[in-house]
Amino acid sequence: MESGRQYDLLVVGGGINGVGIARDAAGRGLSVLLCEQHDLAAHTSSASTKLIHGGLRYLEYGEFKLVRKALQERETLLRAAPHIIRPLRFVMPHMPLLRPAWLIRAGLFLYDHLARRELLPGSRGIDLRQHPAGAPLSNVFKRGFVYSDGWVDDARLVVLNALDAHERGATLLTRTQLVSATRSNGTWHARLKRTDGEAFDVHASAMVNAAGPWVSALSHQALGRDTQHSVRLVKGSHIVTPRLFRHDHAYIFQNPDKRIVFAIPYEHDYTLIGTTDLEYHGDPAQVSITAEETRYLCESINRYFKVPLTPAEVCWSYAGVRPLLGDEMAGEPSALTRDYQLELDALPGAAPLLSVFGGKITTFRKLAEEALDQLCHTLQRPLPAWTAHAPLPGGDIAPTGFERFATHFQQQFAWLPLSLTRRYAHAYGTRAVQVIGQAESIEGLGQAFAPGLYEAELRYLRDTEWACCAQDVLWRRSKLGLHALAAGTLEPLSRAIDAWFAQTTRTTPQKPAPYTGGEP
Template sequence: MTQGSRFDLLVVGGGINGAGIARDAAGRGLSVLLVEQDDLAAHTSSSSTKLIHGGLRYLEYKEFRLVRKALQERETLLRAAPHIIWPLRFVMPHMPNLRPAWLIRAGLFLYDHLARRELLPGSHGIDMRRHPAGAPLVDSIERGFVYSDGWVDDARLVVLNALDAAERGATVATRTKLVSAVRSGGEWQAELERSDGSRVSVQARSLANAAGPWVGQLLHDALGRPARHAVRLVKGSHIVTSRLFEHDHAYIFQNPDKRIIFAIPYEREFTLIGTTDVEYHGDPSHVAIDEDETRYLCESINRYFKRKIAPADVRWSYSGVRPLLEEESADNPSAVTRDYQLELDAQPGEAPLLSVFGGKITTFRKLAEEALDLLDAALGRQAHAWTAQVPLPGGDIAGARFEPFAARFAGEHPWLPAELARRYARAYGTRATRVIGGARSLAELGPTLAPGLYEQELRYLCETEWARSSDDVLWRRSKLGLHLAPDALASASAAIDAWFARAPAHIVQRATSVLPG
């Protein structure tokens, strides 16, 4: 891309909504530029509870339309990316003092039937004294319920959408910030700033503001425009502990404050616990868990598990800021809708502007589809929606059946350690063969830069997935950092950053978003 390059659509924001919009637009034949001020999924989109779900608790707030839409998307996404999205069974222990059993049964019946369900089993009651999920829990819990939802590697979901967009012709520029954009001559005249401080100007026939927590700030500061909608910033924090149970089910726990907490098997060795809902007024770039949130999550878990945890047991934590639609009637952050609103500013003769307010990771594809329908109409185009039937990169697994695929991949590469072969299959799906290239032994994968991370994979992440730092690799495109002791993590981070520093310019060009002047 050169100074003065023209695009049909400039998308601002490299989270799940921006990446989804860029993918859909590129597939409809638009020339697309996606810009992200940091790394893909660097903020909210890598800080979720990592669930593809309808949102069982939203039924209590009568969000039936949102739940139905999310349940429909759950089925679509399970087929689109079976390597990074898979079914997960949830156990809800029954606490008679919080919600009556009949109410839970009614909610689960709705959850099972609000949308067509083909891939996941339905809900049913269980005797906790006999079910394996009851063993780790306090003896007073005698009954419960089991239902289905899905798990997702959220950061990789963003990367795969951006990758598909790029392979369909989009330009993806990370570490690139929109400084300003003005309408002129039926186009947007946009000024972008690279990470090194240099700037480049581009033109676009339309602009999509998918900046997440920064959506309002972008409208005000970079575009100089008011918004009809506002976002309410709500911080959600999670903690990770050593594994608290051995089975493969997750838990959904009811709290006396009417919130729910998940405890989810995570990265084989750990349990992921979250989330909180706390009003947030700071810079979304610097969000972090506080002592009260950590204590709240520990206390919530201790109501249910025999094994008690304390803040000292937390191995890792992360926080994200959710940009939720502002509602005057919702005093409780937990009650704020997770639905989205698309705001289109399209005056005759002017370049259209579409802004995304709210949303949740499960409905990103539908959001993008609706956004492109609006933009196509504003641009005087007619194009068909297409993403519902097309897998994401690596997701073209026969019958969406991951386990047979993983077994075949391991069998075709017997020199790979079993754990490494499975990680490659999970992270990259059918594209795992591209990651290893022509290697026929571990030695041919190159030097080890961290336990389980070989140079061949690092090169792939840099050349293909826009990685350019140790954080990009160890915490977003993988979770290898979670498995390392502090000293080993520091050493691995230094080795990876040193590799990026000395990598040839043609390898890192795509990752560093060099936009020629």
């Protein structure tokens, strides 16, 4: 990294909002540097419920504008990344004592019609005594409702935005912290430091504070700035259990405390259950689930399923801190808005600072677009928006054509096990050919570290996706860690991968190879 280099934009934060802003800015022709103190998606952006959704329950709080915006973005993102984002049908069993059926029907009608919907089927009522989703449920549930939303591999969504930003000219530095920044003569002068202790200076015409849970701390400590807005830190925890049902629908369960809990098919063999909403006051990097939260999620499930779930059956859990837009009048954390606020500090003659407060994964692209519209106006660089119709890397597939693409890909690499071609197709889309490289057999993929994990993929993740260690590979670039945990091989696998990274050197990424397996 060349110390003293000048950029148009310095983005601080490698979560979904930061990489989305970096991608949009690079695509508009700005020179961009993004720094992230840990790995991409190391915290909040890999600890979500994995949904691209409008937020059905936000209608109860009158958040019609937010829900409409999120529903519009749901459609846009399904088109942009059909390999990592897919439609998912949700079943809501009706519990009359919580919400009357007419209220649910009215909410679902609004949900279907607040925004134009082309890719997803609408909602309808179902007889749970006849529908496959009724089989695991207690016999007291006779009727329910089904509606559509989307599932997303959240950490890969972050990486793909970062990759697109990089390929459009942005520089991304992970494991690099902003130590301090001052502005003078219309320029930000920033001091950055790597985890190895190396420090260097860069300069930028504008800066974005997209530090998520650290947005306020960064403003006060590193930038010496006060902000008009703030965030309330809310912990959301999830548990993962062996698969609780065999159909492909997800559930949305209502609770007596007016919260909802999802139960979602996950990684073929598991069920993902979440989330909680608890005020959090600790270090966002050290968040973890509590035994009480685990019991709460199990009890929420047990109100509905025939076979009770116990905490002893939980095979993995995770927690994240959501930096929700501060509102002291909102009361309970679950009532806090999931909308965002962009705060632009742009005094005459001073380099602008844009800080991001709040937001949710579904609206990241729109947030980035609005951020760049403001910055380009302030910088007097009238550069047009472009991301609304642009696929993410590997996503140049028809929105409803993933199965056709996957079939072509499997035929092209028939020597690969079907389970591996499916995982590659979902994780990398049309970029999967880069993972395989010149290999023409399983042996050509190099050392096998675990079932379905070969050296060729590690090289790709190291050279192209900023992976530096086993944690990056097993828990963010993939969820192979969950399968290794279940098999009792996680610790030796992690040691072997870390040893491989220590012994190898990152190479310069090659230009993307074209997809040749037939029309996606």
